[in-house]
Amino acid sequence: MIKPFKVALLGCALLSLQLPVQAQKASPTRLVEKVARKGSELVIPYEKYVLPNGLTVVVHEDHSDPIVHVDVTYHVGSAREEVGKSGFAHFFEHMMFQGSDHVGDEEHFKIVSEAGGTLNGTTNRDRTNYFETLPANQLETALWLEADRMGFLLDAVTQKKFEIQRSTVKNERGQNYDNRPYGLVYEKNSAALYPYGHPYSWTTIGYMEDLNRSDVNDLKNFFLRWYGPNNATLTVGGDVTPQQVVKLAEKYFGAIPRGPEVKNMKLPAPVLTQDRYISYEDNVRFPLLQMTFPTVPNFHPDEVPLDLLAEILGQGKNSILYKNLVKAQKAVQAGSNHPCTELAGEFSVQILPYPGQTLADMEKLAREAFLEFEKTGVTDDALARFKSSYETGQINSLSSVSGKTSILANYQTFTGNPNYLPVDLKRYKAVTKADVMRVYNKYIKGKPAVILSVVPKGKANEVAKADNFKVNTTGYKAPKDLYAGLKYVKAKDNFDRSKRPAAGANPVIKVPPFWTDKMANGIKVIGTRNDEVPTVAMLFSIKGGHKLEAKDPSKAGIAALTAAMLNEASQKYTAEEISSKLEILGSSISFGSSTDQMTVSVQALTKNLDATLALAEERMLHPRFDQADFDRLKKQALESIANQSTQPTVIANNVYNKLLYGENNIMAVPTIGTAASVASITLDDVKKFYADNFSPSVTNLVIVGDTEKDKILPKLTFLNKWAPKPVEIPADVKVANLDKTKIFLVDKEKAAQSEIRIGYMALPYDATGEYYKSQIMNYILGGAFNSRINLNLREAKGYTYGAGSYFSGTESTGPYTAYAGVRSNVSDSSVVEFMKEIKRMREEGITDEELAFVKSAMGQSDARKYETAFQKAAFLNNIIRYNLDADYVTKQNQILQNITKEEINALAKKYLPVEKMNIMLVGDKASIKPGLEKLGYDVVELDPDGNLLNKVADTPEVMIVAPEPTDPKSKKAKKKAVNKEKVGPSVIRTF
Template sequence: MSLKLTARVVFAAGVLALASACQYAKSPEEEVSVSADSSYIPYQKYTLDNGLTVILHQDDSDPLVHVDMTYHVGSAREEVGKSGFAHFFEHMMFQGSQHVADEQHFKVITESGGNLNGSTNTDRTNYYQTVPANQLEKVLWLESDRMGFLLPAVTQDKFENQRETVKNERAQRVDNQPYGQRFEKTSEALYPPSHPYSWITIGYTEDLDRVNVNDLKAFFARWYGPNNATLTIGGDIDIQQTKKWVQKYFGEIPAGPAVAEPEPKPVTLDETRYVTLEDNVHLPLLQITLPTVYARHPDEAPLDVLSDILGGGKASLFYKHLVKAGIAVQAGVSHPCRELACEFQMIALANPAKTQDLAALHKAIEATLKDFEQRGVTADDLARTKAGIEASTVFGLQSVAGKVSLLASNETFEGEPDLVAEDIRRYNAVTAEDVMRVYRKYIKDANAVVLSVVPDGQSGLAAAPQNFTFDERDLPPADPMQASVQEADLATSFDRSVMPEAGPVPVVEVPEYWQSALAPGITALGITSQETPTVTLSLSMEGGILLDPPGKAGTAYLTALMMNESTQNYSNEALANELAKLGSSISFSAAGRYTQVYVQSLTKNITPTLALLEEKLFRPAFRKEDFDRLKERVMQGLQQQQKTPSVLAKRARDLVLFGDENRVSFPDSGTLDSVQAITLEDIKAFYHRYYNPSQASVVAVSDLSQADVARGLAFLSDWQGEEYTIPDYQPFPEYNDQHVFLVDKPGAVQSVVYMVKRSLSYDATGDYFRARLMNFPLGGAFNSRINLNLREDKGYTYGASSSFLGGKTLGWFEVSTDLTRANTADGIQEIFNEINQYRKQGMTAEELLFLRNAFTLSDALDYETPGSKARFLRKLQSFNLPDDYRRQQVDILRNIGLDELRDVAREQLSPGQMQIIVVGDKATLAEQLSALELPIIEFSVVTNTRESLN
């Protein structure tokens, strides 16, 4: 984002500082904090009489606003036996309030062209939305109503519904995922049962079952008052008008009970606690967690630097000793810090081909720490960390949302919104001696929680026998007679039931872009923007995985991985070290139709970054040891994916849609058999044949001129290569009847469901575009019919959606959801009911208005960041779109009618042509699925075998 209020940003000696900043006149009711020596993000801060802290940040570079309401309450404020309340309330806050109807918060923001969400962690809950600038008053009306007038709308039905939704979320994210319970088990072993970090934020299902609606209301009344909240507003705002609106909507809400700041509660361990978790996994995992300090403790920064040296990327010791040595498939170190306590985490996924058990992996980690002791901290170690901080700071300021989130978080926990300069100062002050001191104090020979996650029935692979016993939870008795909590009628000076009108629609200009021919065959599109001193650049080569040799799916993917490894002049670690010291990144990937190279850099470091790009692109080393390690890693990853329900479902979807004779039916990384067949010579041959400029294109977004970008990429003119063609597809499978393809996942607590049919490839203004418009009220928004039915009405799922997905040559329609095991067949039937009714009746006039507003007003959010600008350019480039395609889309939307959209629905939504894919527990699903009266085929995506079950 543009820092127009701050004149310009100066980078000196690795430290960010402001050259100048706007000064605001002080008034009695506000305290302003913007100064050149202490602030990076300009803001105004003041407090209402009821205790609500308000922070305003003005940035008029894009016609949008981001609003964040942060409450200083997370799961750490919960009581034993009532875990999950903070997260539960995150859900309840979207269920309507006294003057806002059920589900209207999502509808109003979506219809306004915005997006929204909420999040909860141990220490805070926040609700945020980004909208066009003319919608700000509407957002403040919504936020104030759920702060001051929520309880009258909280009903037993809503409580029960959201309780089921939260259970579904836990099942999907924790219980039905490989390794999903590791954080819960680590927390229980690391902290005593009374410590608020001893349970994870989503809580325990048994706790959700034992509480009632009045418990929840009491939690809200205790913690959700304005005096425990921070309202942060940033973007294209009028400061004085915004203050008037804030006073109008929030000033009349009374303060809640006084809230004391929590005291840090770091813990210590009297012995190392070994814990073993048997799970449905392929790769054994070792996680070592040591207690340290708490957020912003003087030792936090040195510990962060230590974690980066040990396990932060390819220049780290964990990469050298564990990953590159082939002992681990992945390994890393982190130091997550929270308000009450921090944890030093060392984690590694064992490579079963070279590591017998986790005891051996544990010894390898201990040897790595010993090596660090002997080696010490180098100048490059510190340079990498500090460059990373500078780069992440600048990139974090590219969006209003990023700046607002930072201001809100700092104010909530530290009472000071802008700590950017302070954070940079304290990390720059870290010395090698500081790092070694904290290593000796907190890590060397320290007690830890050592968690071994091993495949079911293989506890012998654990690092050591379990010596820690998880105590039975000592729960207070549930109180079914909890007194009802009623909110008193609040006096209000205006009619809150009237939603504010939006202001004039902001004028959104499509970014001006330039076009250059960098070399024969290479076209570059670029946008020059002065908002941040950064460069975002991508190089795309068309073909990608579609160019894989027959029987060797994964060649393009492995080639891209190899391009991220050693070059002729740099070892892997040396190259990673040079990039990290610049705060830059260069990554190669192959996915779908393209092989891509993605580059990010601070503008001041773009010249050496592009020199490293030239080295990586033109002089890969293709060393056998790198190839062997990466091939083994890919194969182990593919075996692990066979344990993940969502991955199995996507593989089944692709095979059902496109058959086993087409490359697109298999993962980008290939299959176990195909990867096994790939040789290093295949990789070299793929590189020499397909890494060439004949089908290459470049996108660049930066503060550099067109000429500067062309000069920087002049080395591409030396790129040579022959033309190549992309193979045609083999015939796709045809189905005369509808089937249920059941992939057995024994013990799965949920069923991953897809309903699919081949459909249209992408177009910007034709049938595909109209099909996507038609689908929006059916399954394309949170308030869509399918999601409201399955999630809000039935409680069968955490979320459900439908979509048309189209690429350059292929497309399909899908409905996807994770359903409770007991309601899998019911959920499928409800989806069909919704589709059939929609085909018959079409969308309503209200839904058409919702669609038009959501689509046409969202332009304000489409071009804000360098990333969003680059996506716009890539779409123009990939599909050869006209400059005004967006205007044409708006014209279509304004003129399309209900009859035409109903015709599109009848043509494109054919339930009888949709194949159903279910990944779940066959033993409990077979009987209920038979009630659908469709042929059931047991389908193995690993062996691609099919067997009829009826």
């Protein structure tokens, strides 16, 4: 199990330097320590300072790319909340983007975007962070912005902003919790696992009734209590110097007064006296069983062996749960994990059984898996896999300045020491078999758990066991008032803080140099060196994919099924053996399929590249195509297709594609296929598809990493064994003809939100033509956070958590799409606002200010485009796929800087045909249809597969503005989100 924000440390110990005492007294800002690289160590050099007001400043100097990442982490999350006031930490994160004394409403986003940067904020149980990545010349602007909202926020917090953001948070809850299958699992489980009043007993987003009863003064008090500089860490990494950062930190943050004292929290682990059975009904196809055992907090000595136990039981193809449940075709998914946070840890097992299997059966099988572990214990192989995978995950986490900066911020916040890396590495390397058996006996064997059943609506009798637990509020004592007597004291400056800092000279952007080659069997190769981390990444793109299924649409889904089979056994090794070898190497090989290509992704540490390529040869050229694997994967595919009916977003995307492409176009069929088409596919069909279409003659290869052309090409001689064959790519079929704008409605009964898609088939990809120029136009309409669409629907109206639009093109064609998930009761008004903004852009065009904004924002963003191996690979893949000139980026920049308002307005008139667009909604028909029918469009009802339910007589097309209603690394690393947070609801991003 890989946990994020650790790093492999190779070689000698870190060099830690301390200033003499007299030097510390000479400056009001104290240098605490300096950590430098010694020899070839894989470390994050930094300097740490503390300002007189308590602000900790950590600086990582890295001049490899002309960018800077700024992170401000406040040691406050939902764990600092109290009963009846849940959700404040996350709510306040939203408010921090709503302007301050010297920064106007929505200006924070606009300023960072205009500077070519990107930004966000996240909240979890234990901390809230705000961050931006910008060109290095914009460092002072970033610090000015962060300091202004730390020291000058509250007078800008108005009741109107409060209400809008409260509405936005409600939309976020609807989108990520209430309207999502299994979205309430974490909330229900937390309430049962922790005692009433424990700050982990509610989720980060909180309860809506708490937010409804709160007022703007509650929120202001939360800020005054927790947002002082002494409870924050400013971490800056990138093309900067410590002296530069400290000087600016002193200027902008130094005068901000200290806040109240904040002490670290420590609470006893929850104690369960018996198994607690709880359940709820949800709009799901598969029931779910989750068993959760309380464990230990972050950095506890038992954390690492529990991580390894989770991996042995339920992670990867060598785990017990995979073998006994997934491979045995008893469960669609089965796994275990062990997320830890500041106050507690949770060891969880989750199982989604196939139809015909009961949750009671799944609980029995889970307990049998524990018993099997008792007998088999920890193998040498499992121990080696765990340690190697951990090392690789940490190396990969150092691939970007933002990654390294976030690691430093995380360690400083939770340990007080950014240089905690060697300690963390040591405990992962030191874990033993005996440690794992000890923690199993201490925390899992025979211990009570919270056992949650999620069952389809109307099937309450299918729970694992009848509920036996209800939250008990007796005995709860409210904490003492932490908010009495708080006063807002602003900093007193000796400079004019209202003046936005001037940016330095624009950094010089270096497009990655690259080399090309072509193998004898037709593979086109393009590569570049990236030696910041000792890894190599390779991407094979084999043209065809889903598009090839046009030859026989009755077998739709065969490309995806073939890719899944290639992820299984080879002639020489079982899938489990390959998985084990890859994990020991710290490598990955994965096959995928999309609309127009199949892909093979290979990633390895440079030192293990040869061994990894040997396994790639096995999988690519010698697949076993085992019947048992095929039967299992086909069954999974059929269940996944059936499960789509529970997912509004998937329904919306599938139906929208069908409207765009039309009935007789393979692109109107989901890439996974249909129930009928997948049911008809045989193993012989898969073998033939592979033999006919998996060919070097239609393959491009991108290589990025710590290697050179003359070193890597000799290692690829095994590809010469791959015999070329002619592959005929079907010609494009004419897309659906759209005579006029209509509304298409798919019923999702009692849905809390409506998914909206609006658009039409626009134009194909062109790096320097009208496609690229249309993206410039759309940046203002729906391509940025400060776009007209998002500012209207999210920030002004509070209808949605996020809305936007985009052009998406390939060689042949591509759609223009506007999208949002909106509250059900504003579905009709949201359609009106979408169409109003699109029509306004078409008829009125853009302003001079917007033209200057888009030129600055898109132009300066180049500084962020080529930092990581992934970004370099995307750049190279574009060149080789579309046969672009080496200097196409230069040409794009010339187009951007020279484009006129008249050109953009002409593009809007040409490519925003409001009179011929599909307007598609997936939502609760009973509540939203009456409002939609008043908008003057034909309303056509479709089923979840996009088939016609009824046909409405044509009505005059009238645009009616309806009144407003009253009322957005390695596989394992991804399973553990940033700062060891749970993936999903426990970590909340601002947008």
